[in-house]
Amino acid sequence: MMKLLIAKPSPFARKVRVALHEKGIEFEQVLDNPWNPGARAGQINPLGKLPVLDTGDGRQIYDSRVIIEYLETLGRAPALLGQDADARVMHRQIEALADGVCDAVVLIVLERARRVVLRSTDWLERQQHKVTAGIAEAARLLDGREWYVGEAFGLADLSVGCMLGYVDLRVPEIEWRRAYPDLDALTRRLESRPSFRRSRPESQSITEVG
Ligand SMILES: N[C@@H](CCC(=O)N[C@@H](CS)C(=O)NCC(=O)O)C(=O)O
Incomplete structure (x- = not known):
């Protein structure tokens, strides 16, 4: 059976958890905290980051992103990337946008964990701008449609859903719902899917950032 190294708050791990649930692939979740000394992530990924998928065949x-590419090669429905080249690029572009927002949120969480004297307001503002600009772009690209690309749920929707769930968990003061009702409606559609319900982000503990 496949094993997936995750942290409960991680939006990147959640992307893969949602993809596996959507495709009906059974897997074992292995909990880690990449920020702790001796974390498993650092033993199997030189970058010390999760998610990491153990495919079960070595x-x-x-x-x-690479894990989802791999899952797509297994030929299990639903296909998350679409068939034609333009659709794939659009899915990947929106995924990169959502992941970039999540990277900025991680940096905000880390900066806020520093002692007040070490904290940089400029740095925090720089990252906060990426988050608000990224959410605005996600709303502009959705443009009132049900799904980002074509007529079906796919990687773009999955990535934006995981990103907004993470924003709500880590920077809840960023109020995007009132400004972007279409994104609000999208997340309601997404969060009611079993794959999203089974992977809700949770804080692991006060010292854990993920
Ligand atoms: N681009 C990576 C990002 C993964 C990532 O940043 N994961 C965070 C958890 S949310 C992590 O493990 N950070 C530990 C570290 O940077 O040392 C992906 O999509 O998998």
Whole structure:
């Protein structure tokens, strides 16, 4: 059976958890905290990051984007990337946008964990701008449609859903719902899917950032 190294708050791990649930692939979740000394992530991924997928046939694949690429090769429905080249690029572009927002949120969480004298307001503002600009772009690209690309749920929707769930968990003061009712409606559609319900982000503990 496949094993997936995760942290409960991680939006990157959640992307893969949702993809596995959507495709009906059974897997074992292995809980880690990449920020702790001796974390498993650092033993199997030189970058010390999760998610990492143990495919069960000797391969350890890291980075959520590469893992999803791998899952797509298994030919299990639903296909998350669409068939034609333009659709794939659009899915990947929106995924990169959502992942970039999550990277900025991680940096905000880390900066806020520093002692007040070490904290940089400029740095925090720089990251906060990426988050608000990224959410605005996600709303603009959805443009009132049900799904980002074509007529079906796919990687773009999955990635934006995981990103907004993580924003709500880590920077709840960023109020995007009132400004972007279409994104609000999208997340309601997504969060009612079993794959999203089974992977809700949770804080692991006060010292854990993920
Ligand atoms: N691009 C990576 C990002 C993964 C990532 O940043 N994971 C965080 C958890 S949310 C992590 O493990 N951070 C530990 C570290 O940077 O040392 C992916 O998509 O998998």
